[in-house]
Amino acid sequence: MITIRQPVAVKFILTEATKQQILNEQRRQVERLTAELEQLEQQGRQLLEQAMTQGGDVAQQVRQRIEQERNTRVQQREQLIQQIQQIQQMELGTEIQNMSVETTVDVHVGDDWSKILRGAEIIIKDGIVHEIRRGGEPVRD
Template sequence: MYILQTVVVKQVLTEKMKRQLLLSYEEQKSQLQREYEQLRFEQKKAEKKYKNSKKESAQLYEKEMQKRLDKIQNIEFQVNQLSLLPLGSELKEQELQTMTEVNVGDRWSDIENEKTIIIKDGIIIDIR
């Protein structure tokens, strides 16, 4: 019989991974800033075009712009946290579902324990 089991995948923080994460964060932040500026431009355009429904459209744009600003703040927080982490730290990357074979006579405690895969620079270095 097979059962589904959750496996946690963790990355070991290396200098290479740290650079990749910082680059990814900067790209995300840049994209969000472009979206924010685009929304601001569209808001001004809509204000000029639809003077009667100015308040409703302004609220919608403000809400979307605030979402972008919140995401930018979150990214800045993650960058700060990343700078505090020492090299060699394990970062949870994802959780996967695997099929595990269960047979009569197997130790349930061995099957029940959460499995973890440790990756360093794209190579599996440990399975716990």
């Protein structure tokens, strides 16, 4: 026997409660990014005015840095909006990959290697472990 480490996929079953929780969190993130963009616009104008007194090169660098920050936040916000639209369209009961954790697995002579390679999954439903699968098959306690 040998013990190996293996990633375990953690998935959750999309229920109405989970769907609303995800959508609420993503909407909060969109609002936060929108607020950051507004703050960046205000601070950016002030920084740009200060930089103008130091010369055109400094002002250009400040302008570029502000534009980069703005573009990063706009891109993040657009990705969140797309994710919101995708979640809204998903059917209840869909399994969604959430994260990955690691476990150890005992490998014995005679084990089916293909099942070991398929790994394990933990399925969460409304915050409770609903099912554990190893090699694609449910594990019975």
